[in-house]
Amino acid sequence: MLQLVYVSSANPAAPCPTQDILTVSRRNNARDRISGLLYADGGRFLQALEGPEVAVEAAFTRIQCDPRHRAIVLLSRRIVDRREFGHWEMAHRAPGADAASFLADVQRLTADASPDVRGTFEGLVQTRVLA
Ligand SMILES: Cc1cc2nc3c(=O)[nH]c(=O)nc-3n(C[C@H](O)[C@H](O)[C@H](O)COP(=O)(O)O)c2cc1C
Structure with missing residues (x-):
C-alpha cells in the first residue's frame, strides 16, 4: 500500500468552499479504497x-x-504494510476556532500514524495556530 503526504497553499485566485473538496473526495476515495486525512x-x-x-x-x-x-510539495512517499488512517477524514479549522480543541482533534485523527507523519500534522497545526 502506498502512502503520500503533501502540503500546499490555497490559491487566492480560485477560492472554493472546503465543503466542495470534501464531497468529491469522500465519493472518490470510498470508490478507490483510499483513506487518509x-x-x-x-x-x-x-x-x-x-x-x-x-x-x-x-x-x-x-x-x-x-x-x-498551488505550491504543492510532496513531503513523504512510503510503502506501508497497513493503513495508518482507518478512514478518509477531513480536519477543517474554521477561522477563530478553538486552537487547543482543534489540535486535540488532529492528534486523535493521527493517533495511529507513524511518528513522522503525526509530527508533520501537529507541527503544521501548531505553526498555523500561532500565525
Ligand atoms: C486540497 C485538495 C485535496 C483534494 N483531495 C482529493 C482526494 O482526496 N480525492 C479526490 O478524489 N479528489 C481530491 N481533490 C479533488 C481533485 O483535485 C479533483 O478535483 C477530483 O478528484 C476530480 O474528481 P472527478 O473526476 O470525480 O470530478 C482534492 C482537491 C484539493 C484542492
Missing part, C-alpha cells in the same frame, strides 16, 4: 493519502492539476 484551514492544505498504489497515484495526479491550490 486532509487538513484545511483556508490558507494551507496538508493531506495524507493511502491505499492501493495505482489508485493513490491517480488521485495525486488529479490533485496536483487542481487550480484551487
Whole structure:
C-alpha cells in the first residue's frame, strides 16, 4: 500500500468552499479504497493519502492539476504494510476556532500514524495556530 503526504497553499485566485473538496473526495476515495486525512484551514492544505498504489497515484495526479491550490510539495512517499488512517477524514479549522480543541482533534485523527507523519500534522497545526 502506498502512502503520500503533501502540503500546499490555497490559491487566492480560485477560492472554493472546503465543503466542495470534501464531497468529491469522500465519493472518490470510498470508490478507490483510499483513506487518509486532509487538513484545511483556508490558507494551507496538508493531506495524507493511502491505499492501493495505482489508485493513490491517480488521485495525486488529479490533485496536483487542481487550480484551487498551488505550491504543492510532496513531503513523504512510503510503502506501508497497513493503513495508518482507518478512514478518509477531513480536519477543517474554521477561522477563530478553538486552537487547543482543534489540535486535540488532529492528534486523535493521527493517533495511529507513524511518528513522522503525526509530527508533520501537529507541527503544521501548531505553526498555523500561532500565525
Ligand atoms: C486540497 C485538495 C485535496 C483534494 N483531495 C482529493 C482526494 O482526496 N480525492 C479526490 O478524489 N479528489 C481530491 N481533490 C479533488 C481533485 O483535485 C479533483 O478535483 C477530483 O478528484 C476530480 O474528481 P472527478 O473526476 O470525480 O470530478 C482534492 C482537491 C484539493 C484542492
